[in-house]
Amino acid sequence: DTGVSQDPRHKITKRGQNVTFRCDPISEHNRLYWYRQTLGQGPEFLTYFQNEAQLEKSRLLSDRFSAERPKGSFSTLEIQRTEQGDSAMYLCASSSLQVSGANVLTFGAGSRLTVL
């Protein structure tokens, strides 16, 4: 297993277009997280899944954002009608929730979105 993979690494799009990012977590991890990070800021929580169930979605997230995790394996994050403010690094992380409640996140390298 090579860790958490994200694709594409870079995406440049025009305002109004739709974009989709894919995340392949570590295979034995049952939890998957999406974060967004802009320059000089910490990762901002977007949503997370346990297996195929989406447990929580940030209230800050507009309806233009949707995430899925079919079959509890890979996940996709789609942004519809992109805006310049969507330009950011989109980070995916996965974890295996322990009996103790501990959950250490393994992050991917991120997908950088630039909206022109």
Added chain:
Amino acid sequence: SQQGEEDPQALSIQEGENATMNCSYKTSINNLQWYRQNSGRGLVHLILIRSNEREKHSGRLRVTLDTSKKSSSLLITASRAADTASYFCAPSRWGKLVFGAGTILRVKS
């Protein structure tokens, strides 16, 4: 909120010195984690401290947690130039981690 808030925002020290970063949060938590991010790279987990623990060590790292004050600190001893990075605390509550803006650490050689 669950979000961690780190202090200071930036820290510049000489190689060999110790670096201390602080984190405050506002809700109850199950554990608190610290992560490091090198420029342009993904985050890497450093250490986790459970809510019933007060102190934890890992190599040159020492983490404390005071749940009554809702605060934590990360101490890096004998810092190295390679420790230059951003450091984030992440209070964890029912599996959800919320990160703060981080502390930028610069270690000068």
